[in-house]
Amino acid sequence: MTGNHLGEFLRARRAALRPEDVGMASYGVRRVPGLRREEVAVLAGVNADYYTRLEQGRERRPSAQVLDALSRALRLDADAHAHLHQLAGTAPSNPFTHTTDRVSPALRRLMDGYPGAPAFVINRTLDVLAANALAQALHSPFAQLDNLARMTFLDPAGRQFYTRWSRTAQATVGHLRQAAGVEPDNLRLRELVGTLTEHSADFTRLWNTHTVRGKTQDAKRFLHPEVGPLTLTYHAFDVRDAPGRQLVIYQAEPGSPDSRALTLLGSLHATSNQAEGMHQT
Secondary structure, eight states: OOSOHHHHHHHHHHHTOOGGGGTOOOOSOOSSSSOOHHHHHHHHTSOHHHHHHHHHTSOOOOOHHHHHHHHHHTTOOHHHHHHHHHHHTOSOOOOOOOOOSOOOHHHHHHHHTOTTSOEEEEOTTOBEEEEOHHHHHHTTTSSOSSBHHHHHHTSTTHHHHBTTHHHHHHHHHHHHHHHHHHOTTOHHHHHHHHHHHHHOHHHHHHHTTTOOOOOOEEEEEEEETTTEEEEEEEEEEEOTTSTTOEEEEEEOOTTSHHHHHHHHHHHHHHHHHHHHHHHHO
16 A cells, blocks of 8 residues: 555546546547546546646645545445545544444443344444354354455355355455545555555456445345345444444344254254363363
């Protein structure tokens, strides 16, 4: 990561758009994919030289109005729009409040109160800080339930477990990009990105797109070796007393084969844990 985060983001998002995506005619030979700087400037209603200085890092204090215009020109969604403002320092500050990795007993009781739903707590760098029994059973194909990004890109089980692996990979990187906008000096994030970049070409390629995406809700498909395919919907909730943490809860459609498979998975692991406990005693 260099010091010109704003310029890198603008270049990456410009490269991801074609003239036809924004209703413009294409002309001339394009040496690189995406829109030209002049085209973005026209769409945003700003001076082309000014926009060039933004990308090159020679202009670092654009107004909120300019950023809003660039956001519209580059067709940014809500997450990417907020990220753009954070990179430029114009978004409402959301300072990182240091907390330990401990999850409060009350939150643990809340997770355990959903025996039929996998539930776990993550931080901004996708470290799994706590998980209930069914979440541990769901992720049992992995060597460790420790960090969702590491599991996706570096654990061999990831590509079989996430049946739509490419979509999961894009969402994972988008979440980390959003975290980088909020906490650009987060040492844990830098360490994680460095490890993933070193060991995964797929991560490096997606990281360089500068796509931003936060966790809210979605449907995810899994293939579990014990119960077969599962389609679950998740919701992510901010933990208000611990900034940067989210409680993620998966649910199956009531009465569906997915719901029955999830119940079976919980029973299998409960029986296994009970037998292991009796053996140890």
